[in-house]
Structure formats: C-alpha cells, structure tokens
Amino acid sequence: MKPITYISLVFALFACTTAFTQNKSSTAVVSELTIEPGVGVHTNFGTDFLVTNLIQWNPTRRFSLGAHTSFNYNNISQRDFNYVKTNYNYSINQKFGAGTTFYSKKSSHTFLLMVGFKYTAFKETLYNPDFDKVSVAIKGFSPDYGLMYSYKKGLKKCFFTFRMYIPLYPWPVKGSDIDYIDGNRDNIALELGIGVRIK
Amino acid sequence: MEKQKAIILKLGVIAFLCQAVFYLNSCEEAKFDPALTRTFTIESPSIGASYPIQVALPDNFNSVGEKFSTIYVLDGKQDFNLVANTCKNLSERYGVPNVIVVSIGYGRDRSMDYTPTKSGSSTGGAPEFLKFIENELIPKIEQDFNADTARESRVILGHSYGGLFAAFAFAVNNNLFGNYIMLSPSLWFDNEVTLLMEKQNRNGNQEAHQLVFMGIGEAENSGRMQAPFEAYYQILRDHYSDMSLSKNREHDLSHMGSKDPNIVKGLHYYFQNR
Numbered sequence: 001m002k003p004i005t006y007i008s009l010v011f012a013l014f015a016c017t018t019a020f021t022q023n024k025s026s027t028a029v030v031s032e033l034t035i036e037p038g039v040g041v042h043t044n045f046g047t048d049f050l051v052t053n054l055i056q057w058n059p060t061r062r063f064s065l066g067a068h069t070s071f072n073y074n075n076i077s078q079r080d081f082n083y084v085k086t087n088y089n090y091s092i093n094q095k096f097g098a099g100t101t102f103y104s105k106k107s108s109h110t111f112l113l114m115v116g117f118k119y120t121a122f123k124e125t126l127y128n129p130d131f132d133k134v135s136v137a138i139k140g141f142s143p144d145y146g147l148m149y150s151y152k153k154g155l156k157k158c159f160f161t162f163r164m165y166i167p168l169y170p171w172p173v174k175g176s177d178i179d180y181i182d183g184n185r186d187n188i189a190l191e192l193g194i195g196v197r198i199k
Numbered sequence: 200m201e202k203q204k205a206i207i208l209k210l211g212v213i214a215f216l217c218q219a220v221f222y223l224n225s226c227e228e229a230k231f232d233p234a235l236t237r238t239f240t241i242e243s244p245s246i247g248a249s250y251p252i253q254v255a256l257p258d259n260f261n262s263v264g265e266k267f268s269t270i271y272v273l274d275g276k277q278d279f280n281l282v283a284n285t286c287k288n289l290s291e292r293y294g295v296p297n298v299i300v301v302s303i304g305y306g307r308d309r310s311m312d313y314t315p316t317k318s319g320s321s322t323g324g325a326p327e328f329l330k331f332i333e334n335e336l337i338p339k340i341e342q343d344f345n346a347d348t349a350r351e352s353r354v355i356l357g358h359s360y361g362g363l364f365a366a367f368a369f370a371v372n373n374n375l376f377g378n379y380i381m382l383s384p385s386l387w388f389d390n391e392v393t394l395l396m397e398k399q400n401r402n403g404n405q406e407a408h409q410l411v412f413m414g415i416g417e418a419e420n421s422g423r424m425q426a427p428f429e430a431y432y433q434i435l436r437d438h439y440s441d442m443s444l445s446k447n448r449e450h451d452l453s454h455m456g457s458k459d460p461n462i463v464k465g466l467h468y469y470f471q472n473r
C-alpha cells in the first residue's frame with residue numbers, strides 16, 4: 001500500500017473512532033473559544049521545527065472555525081554541508097478554516113478545511129574555495145490549503161492538544177510515482193501543545 | 200439513534216473524501232505503445248550486473264532507413280513512459296523527427312552507478328558505469344536500431360544522482376553525448392567534486408557545441424541543492440561560448456515534485472534547439 005494511504009487511513013480511523021465513541025449521555029465540553037499554542041515537526045522528521053498556534057471558535061456545537069499560524073525554522077539540522085551554507089531558511093503559514101467537531105466524554109476531535117498562504121524564504125551560499133562564491137536566495141508566496149485534524153484532551157481550562165495538518169498544495173497529482181508527492185508528504189505537520197479555554 | 204446514524208454518515212463522507220483525495224494521485228502514466236517498445240537485458244561483464252533496457256521507437260522506425268537520435272534515460276524504469284510519450288508528442292508538435300528513447304534500468308544500486316567518487320559504502324561506480332554505456336550499451340543500440348552515431352545526436356537525461364551522473368559525463372567524457380538534461384543534479388556530492396572535474400577538463404570541452412538544460416524545484420531547500428546548481432549554471436554560462444544553455448526552477452515544487460515538469464521542459468528545450 002502506498003505510504004500516503006496509511007496517512008489517510010489514520011485520518012479515517014480517527015474519524016471512525018470518534019463515531020463509535022458517540023454517546024447521547026456524553027458530558028462533552030463545547031469549547032467556544034480556545035487558544036492552542038504548540039510546537040511541531042514536519043514529516044521530514046527532524047529537519048523542520050515549527051512554532052504554531054491555533055485559535056478555534058465553535059459558534060455552535062457542530063460548527064467550528066479556526067485560524068492557524070505557523071512559523072517554521074526549516075532544515076535546522078544541516079545548515080553547513082559540503083561547503084554549502086544555509087544563511088537562512090524559514091517559512092510562515094497563515095490559514096483560516098471551517099469544519100466540524102465531534103465530542104466524546106473527555107476529548108474532542110475537530111476536522112477543518114483550511115485555506116491560506118505560505119511565505120517561504122531561504123538563502124544558500126556555496127563557499128568551496130575551489131570556486132567563486134555563489135549565493136542563491138529564494139523567497140515568495142504560495143497558496144496553502146489542506147485538511148487539519150485537531151484533538152483536544154481534557155475538561156479543565158487548560159488541555160492537551162495534538163494537531164495534524166495535511167497540505168494539499170501543490171496538488172499531489174504530479175506523476176505516476178507516489179514519491180512525486182513528496183512536497184506534500186514532507187510537509188505534513190504534526191504538532192503538540194497546551195490549549196487554553198477563553199470562554 | 201437517528202442522530203448517531205447521521206454522525207456516522209458524516210464521518211463516512213469525511214473518510215471517503217480523505218481517501219479520494221489521496222487516491223486521485225495514483226493515476227498511472229499513459230503507457231507507451233507496446234508495439235513500438237523493445238525490451239531486453241544487457242549483461243555487463245565489466246560491472247558484473249545485468250541492466251534491463253527499454254527502447255521506444257519512433258512511429259516510422261525502419262531498421263535500415265532513417266537514422267534517429269537517441270535519448271538515454273537514467274532511472275529508466277520510472278521515467279520511460281513519460282519520456283517516450285513526450286518525445287512522440289513534441290516530434291509531432293514541432294514537425295521534427297522523433298528520437299529513440301533508451302531507458303536504462305537498475306543493474307545495481309543507483310547510488311553506486313551514478314556517483315563519481317567513493318564517498319560512502321555504496322558510491323563511486325560512475326566511471327565504470329559510464330564505460331559500460333560507452334562500450335557496451337551505445338554500440339548495441341546503434342547497431343541494433345540503426346541509430347545516429349554522431350555525438351550531437353545523443354542525449355543523456357538524469358534526475359538527482361542521475362543528474363549528477365550527466366554532469367560527470369559532461370566533464371570527463373564530453374565526446375560521448377552532445378546534449379545533457381540535468382534535473383535537480385546532486386552537485387553537492389563529495390564537496391562538489393563534479394564541479395571540480397568540469398574545471399579540470401574545461402579546456403578540452405570548451406570547443407565542442409553543447410546543449411545543456413538544467414532544471415530544479417524551487418522548494419528544494421535542503422541546504423545543498425540550490426547553490427551548487429546556480430554555481431554550475433554560471434560556470435557553463437561564463438566559460439562555454441558554443442553552448443545552448445537553459446535553466447528552469449519549478450515554482451513551489453520540491454525534489455521529486457519538480458521531476459516530471461522539468462523532464463517535459465527539458466525535452467521541449469532539446470526539440471526546439473537540437
């Protein structure tokens with residue numbers, strides 16, 4: 001089975017798990033407004049470090065709105081490699097989304113379809129003494145849209161949160177080989193944090 | 200109960216949509232016409248490995264007629280159909296003769312065959328792999344398929360380590376290929392040793408006409424790809440007066456994502472400037 005299929009199966013499994021934990025007598029908490037700072041990684045494990053925040057507002061029990069911000073220090077582990085120095089490498093994502101939340105006794109599961117933008121900037125310099133020094137700087141905006149799953153655990157004012165964001169841009173259909181979607185696969189974000197209920 | 204059913208239905212829809220999104224990407228590349236495809240295995244005594252070869256022939260191929268140019272494709276198994284179909288389309292679009300596409304499959308680890316120096320346990324086999332191509336594969340192709348034997352009628356196309364190998368061939372045996380499509384070449388390899396090889400062999404290579412297309416993904420930000428790529432491009436631009444040279448950065452695409460678009464653009468460039 002293709003790797004990305006596993007990810008989508010995990011996504012589906014979460015959904016199904018939630019479905020079967022539904023209970024009419026549930027004492028679920030409806031979090032009307034939460035702020036959920038966190039840290040995370042992309043699934044190119046270890047090379048990108050993310051500082052993120054999700055603000056979620058549930059105007060009704062089943063309808064959720066979210067704003068997700070992420071500052072990513074990219075490629076932190078190899079910034080000087082074979083005479084190639086990374087001068088800087090970061091990206092900023094800002095997305096807004098809407099979706100729905102499902103509740104169980106002490107947790108909730110939110111699924112959001114998110115749309116926003118991504119700003120990326122990085123610069124590399126080749127400083128091999130055998131050649132002239134050459135630098136390349138690349139920066140620019142690109143669309144950012146995808147699916148976000150947010151899990152909240154805990155009934156108190158502060159709670160534990162886990163998030164997974166699967167970007168769908170660039171659109172994965174780029175070739176016959178599943179590896180061709182690596183731009184998306186490597187940028188799946190896994191985040192952990194502590195959330196606070198505001199109201 | 201009704202409420203639960205409704206929730207389960209909604210979740211089912213969500214799960215289905217998630218699956219659909221990811222299954223959509225698994226569309227197979229259109230297969231090249233089997234009637235025009237030849238496959239065989241070539242044993243290399245010098246390397247001690249067998250390489251599966253696929254050959255895509257032009258529509259009007261005749262073994263005693265017109266001599267066609269050849270494109271040798273590294274990582275051939277993955278890219279054969281795309282390259283062969285694209286060449287067919289471009290030939291019709293530009294009204295120029297098609298080419299014979301020769302895809303070279305794996306006989307041993309690609310990191311061994313495509314890397315020019317020993318810099319790890321399974322690297323450094325490019326010199327003997329290049330000799331295999333020169334002394335065993337090309338003569339067979341040119342004899343069996345009546346291909347054009349001129350240097351300027353041969354193209355090598357490679358991605359990543361394959362692009363590195365193309366750059367290696369450019370530097371150390373420039374008489375073999377006249378056209379190079381180097382996609383996301385791993386020029387960082389072994390402290391940019393391939394750039395050094397180019398420098399050492401520059402005087403002997405400057406005289407001949409070259410066609411070089413270089414492609415990369417703009418999102419290749421792993422801290423090793425972009426600067427050597429740009430340095431190599433500038434070297435070629437500044438030191439080779441008789442060269443058709445082009446580069447392309449695919450917006451928002453990364454190492455693998457940029458591969459197919461750059462293959463297509465590289466072939467466009469070749470068909471327009473051959």
